[in-house]
Amino acid sequence: MSRANVTTAALAASLTLIGYGAWAASAESHIAAAIRAAGKDQTGILSLCASRASGAGNNTAEPAKVFDNLYFVGIPSVSAWALTTSDGIIVIDALNNAQEAETSIEGGLRKLGLDPAAIKYVVITHAHGDHFGGAQYLADKFRAQLVMSSIDWDYLAALSPVTNPARGPIPKRGLSVRDGGALTLGDTTIEFTVTPPHTPGTLSIIMPLKDGERRHVGAQWGGTAFNFRPIPENFTAYIDSAEKFSRVVDEREADVTPSNHPSYDDALNKIAALKTRTTGAPHPFVMGKESTLRFLNVAAECAAGYQQLCTPCAASRRGRPAYATAAIRGALARRRRDGANGRAAETADDGARSGASAQRTDGGAGARTEQAARQRAFSRRRSASRQCEAGEQHGR
Numbered sequence: 001m002s003r004a005n006v007t008t009a010a011l012a013a014s015l016t017l018i019g020y021g022a023w024a025a026s027a028e029s030h031i032a033a034a035i036r037a038a039g040k041d042q043t044g045i046l047s048l049c050a051s052r053a054s055g056a057g058n059n060t061a062e063p064a065k066v067f068d069n070l071y072f073v074g075i076p077s078v079s080a081w082a083l084t085t086s087d088g089i090i091v092i093d094a095l096n097n098a099q100e101a102e103t104s105i106e107g108g109l110r111k112l113g114l115d116p117a118a119i120k121y122v123v124i125t126h127a128h129g130d131h132f133g134g135a136q137y138l139a140d141k142f143r144a145q146l147v148m149s150s151i152d153w154d155y156l157a158a159l160s161p162v163t164n165p166a167r168g169p170i171p172k173r174g175l176s177v178r179d180g181g182a183l184t185l186g187d188t189t190i191e192f193t194v195t196p197p198h199t200p201g202t203l204s205i206i207m208p209l210k211d212g213e214r215r216h217v218g219a220q221w222g223g224t225a226f227n228f229r230p231i232p233e234n235f236t237a238y239i240d241s242a243e244k245f246s247r248v249v250d251e252r253e254a255d256v257t258p259s260n261h262p263s264y265d266d267a268l269n270k271i272a273a274l275k276t277r278t279t280g281a282p283h284p285f286v287m288g289k290e291s292t293l294r295f296l297n298v299a300a301e302c303a304a305g306y307q308q309l310c311t312p313c314a315a316s317r318r319g320r321p322a323y324a325t326a327a328i329r330g331a332l333a334r335r336r337r338d339g340a341n342g343r344a345a346e347t348a349d350d351g352a353r354s355g356a357s358a359q360r361t362d363g364g365a366g367a368r369t370e371q372a373a374r375q376r377a378f379s380r381r382r383s384a385s386r387q388c389e390a391g392e393q394h395g396r
């Protein structure tokens with residue numbers, strides 16, 4: 001290596017170190033924004049900023065009727081949902097393996113008084129083993145059609161066979177849906193938005209929900225954790241997907257956030273709350289549209305926070321960036337200790353604080369202001385991420 005190259009390398013290294021401090025500080029500002037956006041009602045998704053919530057301990061859960069047409073048939077570490085229609089059942093996600101699908105989905109439906117033979121479709125939100133592992137079992141036993149994005153079917157086809165004994169086999173290719181596509185069974189239509197990069201073809205889903213006479217709309221964020229390659233471009237894609245699905249949530253007036261992992265939507269606590277719900281009382285899963293949008297805001301802010309630590313992320317191209325997790329955990333702990341949650345909301349300068357405007361009436365002007373604030377927040381995050389990508393390219 002020539003002397004000039006050595007000097008350049010040393011300079012780049014020191015700039016990287018200086019840059020890291022600034023990015024860490026900037027990461028903290030995103031975490032603070034995420035905490036504000038989470039408010040009191042979306043703290044489950046906030047765990048995304050710190051680490052993946054574990055499903056350790058007892059990994060069985062009681063099946064539960066959540067809406068008149070939506071049933072939880074999952075386990076504590078990963079959700080499966082059954083959407084009932086006038087012409088059969090759509091299952092969303094298939095758990096880790098055949099045994100879990102048999103016990104929790106098939107057995108869960110029976111316990112709830114539903115017939116698993118009525119399963120017509122199994123929608124797989126994305127091509128990870130905790131969502132597709134039990135799919136082939138359901139397809140074989142109930143002649144259910146498997147549905148995934150064409151992008152993720154292609155992605156699965158390129159993977160080597162599953163060797164983890166806790167995970168079921170890669171299912172045979174079934175029906176494909178595209179971005180903006182829909183699936184109709186009987187009286188029910190669900191709609192799909194492709195939201196990478198959790199996997200390249202992750203499907204986020206809009207679904208109609210019934211609670212007695214009331215009608216609601218569920219918005220399921222199809223791939224939440226940052227277990228993709230930790231490079232700046234992927235975090236940008238994540239933020240873009242959150243914005244894209246926010247527009248759909250806004251248009252469809254979605255007011256429920258049924259997650260595919262119970263930790264993110266606090267599903268098990270909400271199910272417990274449902275048991276003591278009195279007639280006419282609010283439904284614990286109905287968060288409102290404003291809260292549903294904040295769920296996505298929290299996810300995007302956490303992504304932006306991680307992305308600000310992109311140089312060290314890029315240094316570790318495989319696995320989770322542990323130091324980023326530590327920095328973000330530290331920021332979260334400081335925020336909690338300082339009780340910044342309430343105070344910060346008063347002085348927030350971006351759209352992530354829309355939680356603070358919940359008391360605003362839903363008049364046209366208010367809605368437009370909120371939409372504009374949301375767009376500002378997304379473009380702020382995007383420009384931060386471009387800077388980060390530029391810094392990353394120089395750092396290579």
Ligand SMILES: [Zn+2]
Pocket residue numbers: 126128198223224
């Ligand atoms: Zn996944």
